[in-house]
Amino acid sequence: ETGVTQSPTHLIKTRGQQVTLRCSSQSGHNTVSWYQQALGQGPQFIFQYYREEENGRGNFPPRFSGLQFPNYSSELNVNALELDDSALYLCASSSTKQGNSGNTIYFGEGSWLTVV
């Protein structure tokens, strides 16, 4: 149990549609990142949010966007879905509190997105 909760766990969308995935961070964690894990691959960094601002982005197009809320929960939005967007989307949270050496990030169990 990591304290990171993601919803929905599974969903199916049609190509061209839009999707919103949600993540509730572990209590006290102010940083959240999103990863895409395609079948048979390792997770790929999408972007990170720190105190409600994007703080780093991987090699993903602008149709991947996000939000972080004052309670540090987060959303990942994907517009104009493509078949290749089918993947497990993982949310990870951590605290960047100074002095917290050996920061550990905690992953949620992910949201499985299938685009048909």
Add this chain to the structure above:
Amino acid sequence: AQSVTQPDIHITVSEGASLELRCNYSYGATPYLFWYVQSPGQGLQLLLKYFSGDTLVQGIKGFEAEFKRSQSSFNLRKPSVHWSDAAEYFCAVGAPYNFNKFYFGSGTKLNVKP
């Protein structure tokens, strides 16, 4: 550029045998290093991590890993594998200044024979 290589896509070992999963990384400085395990249909569970200090780190479930700077490696080991260890294992590199941006290897799938 940062990268992580896990050269073994699949490994099969007999229950009770020892295990070593290889991980090599490319990074400009000493990175933070992690091993995660993922069971089918599940998220990632942290096995162990290395930030500094003793290069042999102990993790959960009887796993350990050794950081070798000269070889840019962080191999995962377990002296005696249990059937419940069958899963996929991911090595990851993180930047010391960026706590959440990880680079993952492509994973090693472990099968355990009875």
